Amino acid sequence: MTQSVRWIRNFVDGEFADPDGPGFPAVDPATGAEFARVHEADRELVHRAVTGARAALHNGWADTPVRERTALLRRAADRIEARFEEFVAAEVADTGKPVTQARELDVARAVANFRTFADLIAAAGQESFVTDLPGGAQALNYAVRKPLGVVAVIVPWNLPLLLLTWKVAPALGCGNAVVVKPSDQTPSTATLLAEVLAEVGLPAGVYNVVHGFGGDSAGQYLTEHPGIDGVTFTGSSATGTQVMRTVAPRVRPVSFELGGKNAAIVFGDADLDETLAGLTRSVFANTGQVCLCTERVYVQRSVFEDVAAGLVERARGLRLGDPSAERTNTGPLISPEHRRKVLDYLALAEEAGAETLTGGGIPELGPELDGGSWLEPTLWTGLTNKDRPVREEIFGPVAALIPFDTEDEAIALANDTEYGLASSVWTQDLRRGHRVAQAMHVGMSWVNTWFLRDLRSPFGGMGLSGIGREGGASSLHFYTEPTNVCVRL
Numbered sequence: 001m002t003q004s005v006r007w008i009r010n011f012v013d014g015e016f017a018d019p020d021g022p023g024f025p026a027v028d029p030a031t032g033a034e035f036a037r038v039h040e041a042d043r044e045l046v047h048r049a050v051t052g053a054r055a056a057l058h059n060g061w062a063d064t065p066v067r068e069r070t071a072l073l074r075r076a077a078d079r080i081e082a083r084f085e086e087f088v089a090a091e092v093a094d095t096g097k098p099v100t101q102a103r104e105l106d107v108a109r110a111v112a113n114f115r116t117f118a119d120l121i122a123a124a125g126q127e128s129f130v131t132d133l134p135g136g137a138q139a140l141n142y143a144v145r146k147p148l149g150v151v152a153v154i155v156p157w158n159l160p161l162l163l164l165t166w167k168v169a170p171a172l173g174c175g176n177a178v179v180v181k182p183s184d185q186t187p188s189t190a191t192l193l194a195e196v197l198a199e200v201g202l203p204a205g206v207y208n209v210v211h212g213f214g215g216d217s218a219g220q221y222l223t224e225h226p227g228i229d230g231v232t233f234t235g236s237s238a239t240g241t242q243v244m245r246t247v248a249p250r251v252r253p254v255s256f257e258l259g260g261k262n263a264a265i266v267f268g269d270a271d272l273d274e275t276l277a278g279l280t281r282s283v284f285a286n287t288g289q290v291c292l293c294t295e296r297v298y299v300q301r302s303v304f305e306d307v308a309a310g311l312v313e314r315a316r317g318l319r320l321g322d323p324s325a326e327r328t329n330t331g332p333l334i335s336p337e338h339r340r341k342v343l344d345y346l347a348l349a350e351e352a353g354a355e356t357l358t359g360g361g362i363p364e365l366g367p368e369l370d371g372g373s374w375l376e377p378t379l380w381t382g383l384t385n386k387d388r389p390v391r392e393e394i395f396g397p398v399a400a401l402i403p404f405d406t407e408d409e410a411i412a413l414a415n416d417t418e419y420g421l422a423s424s425v426w427t428q429d430l431r432r433g434h435r436v437a438q439a440m441h442v443g444m445s446w447v448n449t450w451f452l453r454d455l456r457s458p459f460g461g462m463g464l465s466g467i468g469r470e471g472g473a474s475s476l477h478f479y480t481e482p483t484n485v486c487v488r489l
């Protein structure tokens with residue numbers, strides 16, 4: 001008897017939609033096994049999603065009172081909590097990440113994203129000014145913010161639910177309708193979120209999911225659709241360039257969270273244990289597949305050997321294995337193709353004369369897992385800022401350790417990049433911590449910590465790392481259009 005196939009479905013205009021065709025596989029990166037099929041949205045279904053979203057806006061969603069919208073966001077948070085383990089299982093199946101991380105980061109942040117924006121939107125005021133005119137007259141200037149409209153939401157595969165809800169929560173809370181295009185590699189939680197939003201009463205057409213790929217597929221059909229009022233995109237810088245080119249003719253606003261080549265600077269006075277713990281997270285979290293991850297570690301020469309030895313010890317202590325095991329803290333890369341890309345950088349590093357302090361190969365984890373996209377956590381020395389593995393984003397569990405002597409030299413080395421996303425500075429001299437953190441050409445700079453988040457603060461990067469910011473008022477500004485009214489009194 002043929003085993004029945006489980007399908008991951010599109011969600012359009014309030015209903016699940018199953019276009020004809022073979023679909024594409026949903027694969028568990030930990031084992032390499034296909035566990036479901038995904039219905040691929042065609043151009044017609046994307047068109048239905050965009051036009052249905054527009055209709056939903058005009059059928060009342062855009063005029064829904066703020067308190068109703070924020071109450072719905074809170075219900076969504078509560079419902080995700082009620083179905084927490086379903087979301088964890090879906091995220092682990094798609095990404096192979098450890099169940100402990102999916103619980104503590106990915107799904108927990110989805111709940112926090114909805115609650116944070118419910119609070120922020122409920123409390124948001126409007127800008128207004130009393131304008132003094134010559135002769136004692138006055139005018140009143142006030143801005144009313146209206147929804148941007150139909151927003152294309154395109155997200156990557158590394159933190160699928162976290163990044164999806166980081167966009168959808170403020171977008172819906174501000175009265176927009178969204179058409180979501182998840183990564184083809186991590187389709188599950190976007191569809192599960194569709195169930196939840198329908199359960200909590202979101203009107204049909206306000207949240208839509210179209211599955212597929214980028215170019216010549218759902219991603220491109222969506223961004224080139226004339227019915228889109230804006231695009232919020234998180235992904236690689238190269239794709240960001242393509243998306244920007246696609247929407248340019250219609251001058252649509254874009255919010256871009258793109259790639260990075262993030263640096264850490266470790267000064268000789270840093271607290272060694274705290275720094276090693278922080279760097280182990282910043283280099284190897286999510287198997288190095290976090291946009292904020294550190295791939296360049298600049299260490300003051302006086303402590304270089306101690307930091308290198310300590311990081312090697314911690315890298316070797318990471319526990320790769322069955323994602324469902326509580327002891328596992330490191331998963332696979334997302335796919336064989338991505339692992340091939342990271343392995344190519346390992347080869348480039350060897351050619352450039354790197355010394356591999358630890359890792360550099362494919363671990364043997366036993367027959368259950370050897371079909372997965374596993375890679376040993378890897379650290380190099382012997383590279384410089386001129387080498388491609390130090391200049392280009394790798395997006396894997398690898399980092400180059402490079403010595404420096406002076407503060408000015410460290411700042412120059414860290415800023416020597418076309419990216420500008422994140423950095424971390426490790427020192428017990430907090431005046432130096434503030435000074436160096438502010439000298440970084442990045443959107444986010446941490447001191448003696450990493451990836452510590454206040455969701456009200458601006459998140460994002462500059463240069464090749466993106467356009468605009470998300471979080472707090474930054475999100476509310478992107479997902480609304482202000483009209484300033486001036487009344488002569």
Ligand SMILES: NC(=O)c1ccc[n+]([C@@H]2O[C@H](COP(=O)([O-])OP(=O)(O)OC[C@H]3O[C@@H](n4cnc5c(N)ncnc54)[C@H](O)[C@@H]3O)[C@@H](O)[C@H]2O)c1
Nearest residue numbers: 155156157182183214215219220235236239257258259291
């Ligand atoms: N700055 C951030 O906050 C942040 C967060 C996570 C990941 N990222 C970046 O994302 C990258 C890894 O994710 P990825 O491999 O999924 O990125 P990607 O750019 O390949 O894909 C991202 C999304 O865009 C879609 N897409 C691809 N081509 C498209 C096109 N022409 N038109 C419309 N959509 C298209 C993909 O299907 C996917 O859903 C890394 O570069 C990482 O740095 C950045």
Ligand SMILES: O=C/C=C/C=C(\O)C(=O)O
Nearest residue numbers: 158166290291292453459
């Ligand atoms: O991989 C990128 C991580 C992005 C994280 C956030 O957008 C966040 O913490 O809000």
